[in-house]
Amino acid sequence: MTKKTGAAFPYVLLVLVAAPFITMYVGFFLRAFGEGPQLGIFPERFGLSNFSFLWEPITWGLAETTIWVALANTILFASVSGAVVTVVCMLAGYAVSRIEFKGKNTFLVLQLFLHAVPGQILLIAIFFLLYYLHLLHKIPGIALARASLEIPLGVWMTKGFFDAIPWDVERAAMIDGCTRLQVWYKIFLPLVKPGVAAVFIWGFLFAWHDFIYVYTLLPGTAKLMSTLIQSLLATEVIDYGYLAAMSLLYMLPPLTLFVLLQRALLKVPIFGGKGI
Amino acid sequence: MMKVTLRNLCKYFQQIKAVDGLNLEIAAGEFLALLGPSGCGKTTTLLTIAGFYKPDQGEIYFDEQLVNDLPPRLRNIGMVFQSYALYPHMNVLDNIAFPLKLQKVPKSEWKARAIEIAKLLEIADLLDRKPGQLSGGQQQRVALARALVRNPKLLLLDEPLSNLDAKLRIFMRAELKRLQKELGITTIFVTHDQIEAMTMADRIVVLREGRLQQVGTPDELYDSPANVFVASFIGTPPMNLLDAEIEVGKGDYRVKTSHFSFSLPKEIVAKIKYIPSHGVVLGIRPEDLIIGEGNIRGLVYVVEPLGRDELVTLEAGDMRLKALVPSRLRIGLNDKIEFSFSVERVHLFDKETGKSLYKEA
Ligand SMILES: Nc1ncnc2c1ncn2[C@@H]1O[C@H](COP(=O)(O)OP(=O)(O)OP(=O)(O)O)[C@@H](O)[C@H]1O
Ligand SMILES: [Mg+2]
Numbered sequence: 253m254t255k256k257t258g259a260a261f262p263y264v265l266l267v268l269v270a271a272p273f274i275t276m277y278v279g280f281f282l283r284a285f286g287e288g289p290q291l292g293i294f295p296e297r298f299g300l301s302n303f304s305f306l307w308e309p310i311t312w313g314l315a316e317t318t319i320w321v322a323l324a325n326t327i328l329f330a331s332v333s334g335a336v337v338t339v340v341c342m343l344a345g346y347a348v349s350r351i352e353f354k355g356k357n358t359f360l361v362l363q364l365f366l367h368a369v370p371g372q373i374l375l376i377a378i379f380f381l382l383y384y385l386h387l388l389h390k391i392p393g394i395a396l397a398r399a400s401l402e403i404p405l406g407v408w409m410t411k412g413f414f415d416a417i418p419w420d421v422e423r424a425a426m427i428d429g430c431t432r433l434q435v436w437y438k439i440f441l442p443l444v445k446p447g448v449a450a451v452f453i454w455g456f457l458f459a460w461h462d463f464i465y466v467y468t469l470l471p472g473t474a475k476l477m478s479t480l481i482q483s484l485l486a487t488e489v490i491d492y493g494y495l496a497a498m499s500l501l502y503m504l505p506p507l508t509l510f511v512l513l514q515r516a517l518l519k520v521p522i523f524g525g526k527g528i
Numbered sequence: 529m530m531k532v533t534l535r536n537l538c539k540y541f542q543q544i545k546a547v548d549g550l551n552l553e554i555a556a557g558e559f560l561a562l563l564g565p566s567g568c569g570k571t572t573t574l575l576t577i578a579g580f581y582k583p584d585q586g587e588i589y590f591d592e593q594l595v596n597d598l599p600p601r602l603r604n605i606g607m608v609f610q611s612y613a614l615y616p617h618m619n620v621l622d623n624i625a626f627p628l629k630l631q632k633v634p635k636s637e638w639k640a641r642a643i644e645i646a647k648l649l650e651i652a653d654l655l656d657r658k659p660g661q662l663s664g665g666q667q668q669r670v671a672l673a674r675a676l677v678r679n680p681k682l683l684l685l686d687e688p689l690s691n692l693d694a695k696l697r698i699f700m701r702a703e704l705k706r707l708q709k710e711l712g713i714t715t716i717f718v719t720h721d722q723i724e725a726m727t728m729a730d731r732i733v734v735l736r737e738g739r740l741q742q743v744g745t746p747d748e749l750y751d752s753p754a755n756v757f758v759a760s761f762i763g764t765p766p767m768n769l770l771d772a773e774i775e776v777g778k779g780d781y782r783v784k785t786s787h788f789s790f791s792l793p794k795e796i797v798a799k800i801k802y803i804p805s806h807g808v809v810l811g812i813r814p815e816d817l818i819i820g821e822g823n824i825r826g827l828v829y830v831v832e833p834l835g836r837d838e839l840v841t842l843e844a845g846d847m848r849l850k851a852l853v854p855s856r857l858r859i860g861l862n863d864k865i866e867f868s869f870s871v872e873r874v875h876l877f878d879k880e881t882g883k884s885l886y887k888e889a
Contacts, residue, residue, distance in 0.1 A: 420613035423580055426600045427607045428674070429630035442617045 283496035295493075302497035312483045317475050319501070325391060326476045327505070329466065330459040332395035337402045337455030338448060344403070345410025346436050350422065360411075363404040371401045375468055382469060394469045398459045406451055413447040414440060449513055457506050477502045529556035530681040530714050531591050532577070538585035539569075539576050539738075546572040548738035550586070554716065559708050561729035562718045563761070569738040570718040571610075574684050577716065579603050590681065606675030606713070607684040610691070612667045614659035620646070620670050621655040627678045645673045648707075665696045672704075676711070683708070683715040689724060701727055722762050726750070734758050752875075756809055756882040759875060765814050765839055768849045771879065772810040774803050783810060783876070787845030788824045793872050799886040804878045808885065811875030814839070817851035819859070822868020828859050842867060 279293035284302055286295020305319045347353075348360060378397045379388070387393025417440060425435045441448060463478040470476070475483065481498055484490070537550040546569040554560050562570045575581050577588060579600035588595050595603060614623050621642055622629075628638035646652040649669045659667055668688055675683060688704075689697045705728045708715050719725050725732045726746040734741040734749065734757070742754040753759035759767045774792075775782045781792040781800075792800075819840060826844035833839075833855060840851045840859060844867075851867065859865065876885040 418611060418613065420609040420611045421615065423575070423578070423600070424607065424609060424613040424674075425615070425626075426580070427578060427603075427605055428627040429601045429678075431601065434630070439615060443615075 280496050280499070283493050284500045285497075286493060302491075302493040305494065305498055310480065310484075312487050315473060315483075317473075317480070319480075319498070322475045322477050322480045323501075325474065326460060326478075329391050329395045329398070329462075329476055330456045332392050333399045333402075333459030334452045334454075334456030336396055336399035337406050338452045340399070340403050341406035341410045341451050342441065342448065343436070344407045345412075346414050346440060348407060349411045349414035351432075360408070363407050367404040372464055374401075375464070378465075379469060388469065389471050389474070391470070391474070394465055395459060397469065398462055398465050399455060402455050402458055406455070409454075410444075410447065410451060413444040417443055453509060453513060456509070460506055529712055531556045531589075532682060532714060532716075533589040534577070534586065535589070536586035537573070537576065537583050537588065539572050539581050540584050545569075545738045547576060547583075550738075550740055552733060552740070552743065554714060556714055557712045559705070559715045559717065559728060559730045561725035561732045562716060562735060563722060563725040563732050564720065564735035564741075565761070566720055568735045570720070570735060571686055572738075573735070574607075574686055574716060574718055577682075578605055578607055578684055603682070604678075604680050605682045605684055606678070606680035608668070608671045608675050608686065608688045610687040612659075612671040612688075612691075614667060614670055614674070616659050618658075619655065620651065620657050620659070620662070623659065623670055624655075624673045624677055626674065631678065642673075642677055645677050649673050664691045664693075665700070668692065668700070676713075680713060683713045685715065685717045687718055687720070689719070690721070697724075704728065723764065726762070732762075734761060752884065752886060752888075753811075754884050754888075756811075756877045759811050759877070763813060765850050765852065767875070768812045768814065768817075769877075770810045770812070770847055770849075771807060772876075773807050774876075776803060783808070783874075785810060785845075785847070787847055790871055792874075795872055796874065796876075796886075800876065801885055801887050803885070804880065807879040809877040809879050809882070811877065812849070812869050813873065814850045814852040816870045816873045817842075817849065817853070817867055818869060819851055819853050819857060819865055819867045822866050824867050826865055826867055828861055828863045828865060831859055831861065 275293065282293055282295055283290075285298050285300070287299040287301050288296030290296070309316045309318050310322075348356060382388040382393050382397060385393070387396065421439065421443075422435055425439045426432075430438060461478065463482065466476045466479050467482070470479070472483075477498075481495060481502065484495060484498070532552075532554040534550050534552040534554075537547055537552075538545070539547040548569075550573065562573060564570055572581065576583055579595070579598060583596060590603070615626065618626065621639075624646060625638045625642040628641060633641075643652060643655070646655060649672060651666060651669045651673065654662065654666060654670070659670065662670065668691070672688070685704075689700055692700060701724060717725075717729060726749075729746065731743060731745055732749055733743050736757050742749060742758045744752075749758060749762045753762060753767075756769060760769060770785050772783050772785045775784060781797050781803075782789055783792060819842075824844060826842040826849070829841040829843045829848060831838055831840050834852075836855060837852050838855045838857065838859075840853055840857075842849045842851060842865070853859075877883060878885060
C-alpha cells in the first residue's frame with residue numbers, strides 16, 4: 253500500500269501544479285462554446301452564438317471589419333514573413349557553412365548578438381526605414397521587418413543543417429557539373445527538406461503571434477487577428493465568450509500546422525553509415 | 529584520352545605542406561596510382577587536380593591547356609570519392625544520370641546512356657533503389673557509373689576499394705583494371721595499399737609528407753627502390769633493412785653488419801655511385817633469404833604460415849630478419865639454423881640521406 257502511494261506522489265504533485273493552467277484552458281473552451289450566465293467556469297448552456305463573428309461583421313468603436321479579412325491579413329503577414337526567413341536563412345546558412353570569406357566569424361558572432369537584441373528596441377528605426385522605403389502601412393513591408401528579427405538565429409540553424417552534409421557530396425555535385433547555386437537547390441535543399449519546413453514554420457509562427465510590430469507599423473484600420481482581439485478588449489463592454497471563441501480560431505492554424513508537420517520536423521537529416 | 533601534367537604543384541594548409549613541389553606527367557590512357565601512408569597528401573593532390581583547391585604554387589595542364597583557374601564543373605572529370613558521396617535523395621538511375629541532366633541531355637538519351645553504363649557495371653537491376661538501400665560494393669559501382677557516364681577525359685579515384693571487404697576488394701581490383709583498359713580513360717587512383725597499387729597501376733607514384741619519393745612501374749619500384757622509404761613501403765612482407773658499412777679493399781668491396789659480412793659481386797659494384805663515409809643501410813627482401821644453407825647463424829624466432837609460403841623471423845646477433853620460404857621446410861621455434869641470401873639482389877642506401885647508392889637504371 254505505502255509503495256503505491258509513494259509512486260503516486262509525483263503525479264499528485266504534477267496535477268496540483270498543472271491544475272491552474274488546465275482549469276484556465278478548460279474554462280477557455282467552455283467559455284467559447286457557452287451561452288448565458290456563468291456559474292464559476294461553467295456556462296448555463298452550450299451553443300455556437302459566440303461564433304457569430306464568422307457570419308457577421310465585427311465592430312469596435314465606429315470601425316468595422318470581418319473575421320475573414322483579418323484572417324487573410326494574418327495569413328499574408330505570417331506567410332510572407334515565413335517565406336522571407338526561409339529563403340534568406342537557407343541562402344545565408346549555405347554561405348556561412350560552405351564558403352570561406354573574410355569576416356565570416358565576425359559575421360556569425362554578430363548574428364548571435366543581433367538575436368540577443370529585443371525587437372522592440374528597433375521599432376523606431378524600423379519605422380523610419382520602412383517609411384523611406386515606402387513600405388510603411390503595407391502588410392508585406394511589415395512582414396519583411398518582422399522576418400528580419402528571426403533571421404539571425406535562423407542563419408545559425410540552417411548553418412547547422414548544412415554542416416551535417418558531407419563535403420564529398422558537395423564536391424561530387426560540383427564535379428558532375430553543378431554551379432554553387434545548383435548544388436544549393438538540386439542537392440542541399442532536398443537533403444534538408446525537413447529543415448526547410450522547420451525554418452518556415454518557425455518564421456510563420458512568430459509572425460502569426462506578433463502584436464507589437466503589427467500594432468505600431470500598420471494603420472489602425474488594417475486589422476490582423478492579434479490587433480483585432482486587442483481592439484475588442486479595449487472596448488467598454490467586453491464579451492468574454494466572444495473573445496474566447498475568436499481566440500480559439502486564432503490558435504487553430506498554428507496548432508494544425510504543428511500537428512501535421514511535427515513528424516517531419518523531428519526528422520532532422522542524419523548522415524553516416526555506408527558512405528552516404 | 530588526355531595527358532595531365534603537374535609542374536611544381538604545391539598546396540599548403542597553413543604550416544602543413546600537404547603537396548610540396550610535385551612534378552609529374554601522366555600519359556594519355558595511363559593508369560597511375562598515388563601511393564603513400566595516411567596523411568601524405570594523396571587526397572589533397574587529387575582535389576587540387578580536380579580544382580577544389582587552388583594550388584599555392586605550380587601549374588596543372590590538361591593536354592596543353594593550363595587549367596589552374598578552371599572550376600571543377602568545367603574540367604570534364606569523373607571522380608569516385610572514398611565515401612562514394614552518392615546523392616541520398618535520388619535513386620540509382622537519377623544518381624547515375626545526374627551529370628547528363630545537368631548538361632541538358634534529352635531524357636531519352638540520358639536514360640539510355642545511364643542504363644548502358646549500369647549494365648556495364650552490372651547494377652542495372654538496382655536502378656530504382658535509393659543509395660541507403662545498397663551494399664557498400666553496390667554503392668561503389670553506382671559511384672563509378674556516375675563518374676563514367678559522361679565519358680570524362682580524366683578519372684580520379686580516391687581509395688574506392690577501401691570500404692569493401694577483402695574478397696570483394698580483390699574482385700573489384702581486377703574489374704577496375706579491366707574497365708580502365710577497355711575505356712582507355714586516363715586514371716589517377718589513390719591508395720595507401722601497396723598491393724592495390726602494384727596490381728592495378730601502370731605506374732606508381734610514391735608520396736611521403738607531400739613530397740614525391742619515386743615514380744615508376746611496379747617492377748621498377750620493387751626492383752630498384754630509390755630510397756629507404758620506398759624500399760620499406762613496397763613489398764609484403766617489407767624489405768629487411770640493416771645498418772652496415774662498406775669497407776673498400778684492393779678490388780674488393782665488403783659489406784659488414786654487426787653479425788655478418790660479405791663481398792659485393794661485380795654487377796653491384798658497377799652500379800654504385802659513391803660510398804658514403806657514415807655508413808649504409810643494407811636491404812634484403814624476405815624472399816631473397818635462403819634458409820638451411822649458408823654461413824650465417826641464426827635462431828628461429830617465430831614462424832607464420834601463409835599457406836603456400838611461410839614467413840620466418842630469424843634472430844641473428846642483435847638483428848631480426850624476415851624470410852619468406854616454402855612451407856615444406858617445416859622449421860620449428862628456436863631451431864638453430866644457417867642461412868644466406870642472394871648477394872646479387874641486395875639493396876644499398878646512404879644511411880644519412882636514405883637515398884639509394886645505385887645509379888638509376
Ligand atoms: N582542409 C584541410 N585543412 C587543413 N589541413 C588539411 C586539410 N586537408 C588535409 N589537410 C592536411 O594535409 C595533409 C594531407 O592530407 P590528405 O587528406 O591529402 O592525406 P591523404 O594522403 O589523403 O591521407 P589518407 O590516406 O588518410 O586519406 C594532412 O596532414 C592533413 O592533416
Ligand atoms: Mg585521403
